[in-house]
Amino acid sequence: MLFALKCFIFAERTKDMNIQARKLVLIEEFLRISDESFIAKLESFIKQEKKVSHERNLKPMSLNEFHEMIGQAKRDSEEGRVISHQELKKKVKSWK
Numbered sequence: 001m002l003f004a005l006k007c008f009i010f011a012e013r014t015k016d017m018n019i020q021a022r023k024l025v026l027i028e029e030f031l032r033i034s035d036e037s038f039i040a041k042l043e044s045f046i047k048q049e050k051k052v053s054h055e056r057n058l059k060p061m062s063l064n065e066f067h068e069m070i071g072q073a074k075r076d077s078e079e080g081r082v083i084s085h086q087e088l089k090k091k092v093k094s095w096k
Contacts, residue, residue: 030042
């Protein structure tokens, strides 16, 4: 019930604002939150929404693009522009 009331108050405060002003109000509201579980829920919601948004923007490659990528990979291999799995693992470890 309290969450619904807070959402209603936030919606009323922001209904006539542009996106930048709404973000600032949201930041102010977020800074007032002291409930750890509520913050965890917000984090989870944001993570899920980012994932959904990313997936929505994915587009399958065409068959032609796929064949071009295979051709490029073959040329890279023939011209020695490859590294072994072990070399890649060493490089990844050095990134840390």
